[in-house]
Amino acid sequence: MALQQFAPIAALIILAVVLTFIISNISTIFGPSNNTSRKTAPYESGMQPIGVGMRRMPVKFYLIGVLFILFDIEVIFFLPWAVVFRDLGFYGLAVMGLFFFILTIGLIYEWKKGALEWE
Amino acid sequence: MIPPLWMFLTVAAALFSIGAFGVLARKNAVAVLMSVELMLNAVNINLVAFWRFGETAPSVIGQSFAAFVLVIAAAEAAVGLAIIIAIYRTRQSVVVDDVDMLKW
């Protein structure tokens, strides 16, 4: 596998990094900056902020994240299987069916437990 | 022409050592898990490097081993972080030194 094949991907990544850096920093580099403690406060003419700025988030975000990661992992197995799907025939379909069936059991369990609810 | 095998192995060894230092020295449990991920990645570099340099006929043993390591790393991260969140909820702390109830 020649490295030259990946030149477009490298160009895309470099472009993305450089462009993100420019866009996110151009106003601080070229704009006037006159920071006082009052100007950087969240509410310029409001109440004094109390406590830490970061509040604890509901754990539901993490549950959705776990479900996402475990179904994202399947791409490791599904993608190589899918490129040779036609050659494998019924046997490949059965093997992948068993794989998918076991994962679906877990999903059904979560569904019944109410982990997918968002109240 | 890719660099020789020992360069890949050296980078993987350095990555593994940095991860081991993080596991041993960090206080925050989330940082410890991040360091474990670094160590798993070092192992993956080694597996793929040996596969690339060692095989004489096309085989997929190293690549599929690395893929299974990836799967197990993801499962480990999901369960490990869930345990850290549960500990945080009951003890209000993610410092590993605070969770010593099993220690006599």
Add this chain to the structure above:
Amino acid sequence: MTFNELSWEALAFGAFTILTLGGALGVVFNRNLVRGAVWLVVSLFGVAGFFVLLSAPFLAAVQVLVYIGAIGILFTFAVMLTRSMTNLSERFNKQAWLSALAAVTLFLLILLAVIAPIFGEIAAPSSEVVATTEDLGVALVSGDKFVLPFEVASLLLTAAMIGAIVIAREED
């Protein structure tokens, strides 16, 4: 090796080394865990680059998709949920110097005792023919290769999913 002989592969190797090891040092030494998660993504990206260099582009894509896309997000969520980034006072425990000594010793030991004497001579891959993603797909489901680990992996994923959600859920 003069500069003219410096190939694209060598340049890419240097860049990926800097990304991987620099990101790893950022993870270990950063006080702010959100920044630590971003450094972790940088390091994992360097590892994906190594997979490209080693002719495993499928693993590189999976590394970006699964590690950077999913595990990076999961770590960021965990930092958010435990509010651990506000506890910036102490990074290391009491055994930090001892751990640093152990890590450096481990690295030197691997380098001098394993890598240099055993694998120092191997300069090039023994064959230019490498397996493709198609071969991986065939091997994953064929009965004499990896079909059993393949099915067990689904069982492991199911167990991890159920376990993670049962542990992390708040009982009402």
